Every structure is written in structure tokens, then in C-alpha cells.
Amino acid sequence: MPPSIAGSTRAELARLIHPPLRADARRNYEAVLAAAAEVFAAGGPDASLDEIARRAGVGNATLYRHFPHRRDLLVAVCVDEVEKLCVIGEKLRGSSTDALESWLHAYIHHVRTRNGLAAAFVAGDSEDSVFVAACRAAVGEVATALLQDAQQAGVIRGDLRLDDLLTLANAIAMVTESSDRSHAENLLTLVVEGFRPRSAS
Template identity: 35%
Template sequence: MTIPATNSATNSATNPPTNPPPNAATPARPLRADAARNRALLLAAAADEFAEHGMEASVADIARRAGVGKGTVFRHFPTKDDLIAAIVLDRVEDLRTIGERLLTAEDPGAALLEFLIAAGHQRQQRDLSFLVTAGELKPEAQQAQAALFGTIEDLVTRAREHGAVRADVTGTDVFLLMCAPNYVSGYVPNADPDLWRRYLAIIFDGLRPEGAHALPQPAPTL
């Protein structure tokens, strides 16, 4: 027997469902203070381990460095890919926020340089290198990467339109050069922590239009 639609609607109105539909979004619970602290310790320890030992760094060593048990690692990050994605997201979101603020700066050339300086600190550059060395990123990290790349494109476009950088420089060029200063200074034993600033200055001078020569190859696409 078919139940009339009016009865179904009346029943729904008088007895609304107590559970949300399966696809309804539920707000994430904020982490407790101790859990948030452990998560921050794990991200910092993991970044250090990956920098020193590459992607083969063990979860046990990461946990030991953070001063927590392996179980704590897996409660926050079920897989190593989850941990890498979290490092990328953490750093990229901070840098993207800086970039978005600089998009309204009065001097687009100075804004682009300030952005590169913000990206240039040793930990920041090392962690951002995951964007180009970690292989296939998780979807949320890919989205963060795309958003950061869009911000960089906008910064470079403004600087280019104002004549602060050469006309053939692209956002992709700048994205790939962000980690270069730290990478180069990493070859110097016991280098001064600020040595990367020297190489950033050389790179940025290369971006300027003064004395520029035609580049032998087009910019790559990512």
C-alpha cells in the first residue's frame, strides 16, 4: 500500500530527524591544548628528520625527537603521507597569508622581495621543498600548493606590470627559485645562518629588468 505524500510530510514536520544526513558537514572539534602541543612538536620533529634523512626517516625516530610515543604519531597522522601533507599545509598556509597581504602593497617590487625573504628562512625553505620533492601530494596539500602558486603568480604579475621584474619572468620561475638560496648555502660547511640572504639578493637582481638578456628557454609549466 502506498503511503500518501501528505502523511510523510506531516510525520517529517512533527518528528524531525535527530541525526544529520550522511553527507552533512560536521564541524571539526578543536584540539585540546596537550594534543595541539603534541601535533606542533611532531610537525617540527618530522620536518627535521625528513631534512636530515630524507623521506625514509622512520616514525620511531620522529616520535623520539618529538618526545612522544609512536602511538601519538599515528593518532595524529595515520600514515607518513598524512604527516608530509600536514607539514606542507602548515607552512604553505602561513606563507600564502603573507603573500595575500602583500598583494595590496604600494610597491609591487618590494612586495615580491619581502615575500621571498619570508619564504627564505631556513626552516621555511626546507619545509617548502616538500612541494617539489615529496612526489604525489595528498589532495588537500595539492590544493594548498595551487593556492600558493596562484598568490605567487599574482605577486609576480603586479611586479612585472610595474617594471620591477623583467618581462619574461613568470610565477613558475619564482616558485622554483624560492628554495634555491637555502639549497645553495647548504653546500657550505658551518655556513652563517643568514648566508641564504646573499644568494637571494643575487637571484632577485637576476629578476630585475636592468641589463637583462633574453632567456634561452621558456619557463616550464607545473
């Protein structure tokens, strides 16, 4: 079993959120989080908090009890999304030689549908900069582990760098943001073929 990836960075991110322990409160918290991810994805970081509460099936007072400020909710959604990408990466490691490609599909879908969330922190203060750096570090450690696995298995070129890999993945996500998901998947398949050693093509 491969070792846990991005553990320390993920622990730092987890300390930024405070899910309730009581079962009913935890359900409301998770409902708000899921609704917020959808509403922010569709309307950006300034989307209506009233709409989030309505979709979650809770009152505004419940939303503000868990997330007193909009930033608190944005941070919680981002941490949750990053954690999901990390968990996907851990589950994929060792599952097949295509684990990296499978994770890149999930990563590109994340960037295509959640890009507005990151934008909420890019132009922020130093605290926001530290938060964005921690999110990128967690994702980067996942990608590094998967890339190294693929290179050691001989299915991806040994000279491929992480920065190049994620730059291309982000580019695919950006240029296909307004098109069908299959367009992004087809482009990624073509790009990954270029990553393979000639003997593995």
C-alpha cells in the first residue's frame, strides 16, 4: 500500500475548518457545504448565501451559525474540494498504470467547475495567499506521487516535470470551460499520449 500523500499539508488545511460533532448539526453543515459548492460553481464566489441556505434546506440562521462570514464558507468548500482530490489520488495509487491519467481527468473537471472559487482568494491579502499556497501544495503532492509512480512503472516519460504536467492540465481546463466535458477528456487523452515513452506508445 503506498504511503499517505500530502498528509501534513492536508492536516494544516483541515485545521481551518470546524465541522460540528453532533450528528444532526453535522448533517446540516454538510448540506450547506454541498449546496455552496454547486451555487458558487454556477454563480461565482459572490453568489447568494440565501440561495445556498434554500438549496441546503436550512434557515439562514443555521448557515451563519456554521459559517459566520462568506470567507468561512468559501474556505470550507475549497478545503473539501482539495481533500476530495487527495482522496481520489490515494485510492488510485497502485490501482493501475493509468492512475495518473484517471486522476488528471478528475483534476481537470475540478478546475473547470470550481475555478471561480480559487479566484476569490487570488487577489486577497497575505492570509489568502497562504491559503492558496497550501491548497496548491496539497494538490501538487498528490500529483507528484502519481507522476513518480507512473514514471517508475515506465508508462510516462522520465523527463516530464510536475509543473509542465499541471500547466497543460490547467490549459485544457481553461480552454474547454464552456464546452462539453468530453472535449476536455479527448484533449487530455491526446496530451497523455505525448507523455508516454516511445516504446510504450
